[in-house]
Amino acid sequence: MALVMSIPRGVPITVDSAVSAPATGNVFTFQPRPDGGNLSALFLAQGTLTTLAAKLQLSMDGGTTWQDYISSVNFWPAPSTNLVSVSVVAGAVYRINYTTASGSINAIVSTN
Secondary structure (H helix, E strand, C coil): CCCCEEECECCCEEEEEEECCCEECCCEEECCCCCCCCEEEEEEEEEEEEEEEEEEEEECCCCCCCEEEECCCCCECCCCCCEEEEEECCCCEEEEEEEEEEEEEEEEEEEC
16 A cells, blocks of 8 residues: 655644545555654544544554554544544554544644
């Protein structure tokens, strides 16, 4: 699976746009900090959030196999929980798996 985008530190980036049905989102990674320090990311779902439940998945082998990193219960369990802060690791690849979605959902991420 090809890498779709690399998220630069300090710049909000839309990783998925106009999600309106259950789907697997785009693949992305995070640029490492020059000092090698830990990264945290803010994930925001915005738009017309009629229904929303999603989990954050990661792959350590470049996208061949995927594991749930944060389940939908703790990531985006409902439209009212549309902002979450997550510890992330540079080098892994991530994607959002929208298990329930309707409306028009845009997923935006920014990291330190």
